[in-house]
Amino acid sequence: MLPFSIEIRPGLPIAEQVLFAVKKAVVTGQMRPGDKFPSVRALSQELRINPNTAHKVVAQLVEEGVLVTTPAVGSVVAERALGDRRARAELLGPELERAIVEAKKLGLTAEDVQAAVAAHWRKLSDHTKP
């Protein structure tokens, strides 16, 4: 079993989808620093994807500092993977883009959207308070 959850959808490049799923798992704590990350082979077989794609995913995660590779051990989640808030905020990219497109269709301005986000944020925070 893979240590992160993903459902591959047609349309978007597979590598992007897997990258996103892994980063999300790291941010949400599904995968913790030091956790072993599946090999290229395992990744390709479990997800039924091209091994070249799986290789690309791992290489990209290493480059972005999410994974560290140690010879003979394989890849593990890095100590300070996606630690800073900016890296985390970047994960919102696709969702934000969708929201902004919708907002533009509705003829809203950036201020309208910010106000709506703030209002929504408050609403949800109130719910989660004990």
Add this chain to the structure above:
Amino acid sequence: MNAIETTGLNCRFRQLEAVHSLDLTVPAGSVYALLGPNGAGKSTTIKMLMNLLRPTGGSARVLGVDSLQLSPAEFSRIGYVAETIDLPEWMTVGQFLNYCRPFYKKWDVELEKTLLQKFDLPPARKIKHLSRGMRMKTLLLSVLAYRPDLLVLDEPFSGLDPVVRDDFIRGVLEVSSLGNWTVFVSSHDIEEVERLADWVGLIDQGKLKLAEKLDSLQQRFRRIEVTRTNGNASSPKKPVHWLGWEEAGTLTRFIETQYKSGETEKLCADIFPGAAINAQPLPLREIYLSLARGDSQKPSSALR
């Protein structure tokens, strides 16, 4: 090096030109999917590559050797699963594997055992008593066990249920070792292909319409939706690389085949001043359909 290379490959059956001047390049290490409707010339192409059919023109090189000169040395590096599953009906699965084994120096007995288990195949059962899916798996096992450098699969998924299909793909990936392992697969099953392939070739009426890396294909195709603020649906001058034009009310929808982030939006803004523009990526199935349809109305330059 390229695993497969054809130049001006032709195949004519009397009046019918099944394959017309095909220039195909399959880079080593790729998973190359050949897509196309029934009767497009996919199987004919594969048969010529495997030297089962003599081309009436042009030539093909497979693993660096002219297809007409392919010898046992090359065939022991090629795994070919034909669309017609011809197996010795009277043998059991075990007997069939015993029969295949001595032909290949690289036959991996451990892998054979692993696959036999993974594929859930009964070694003692006669092949004539196997289902279609089991026959397909038996055949696949017999070509995977010697870890071929080039795997050629002709319509491997047709008629397989989802479980068998999954086993099949797992089996194929089982022998994958990065870099030198090439798969050439003809298929209708676009969803599977989208996961596995890194190259896509589109063939229709014996001609190669398109051959491109899957990522670049996904990069340049977008469904564009334009919502005009002013209601007049005047037909503007549209570039030739916009396909499948549809209009309803204030909404215009089409497929951009040359998408460049920013540039396309600017072009749209010039043509539709003040309109809201939305660009969505397309699944391979939609790309395939838009090309298949677009081609009947548009010049083929739109495909490039």
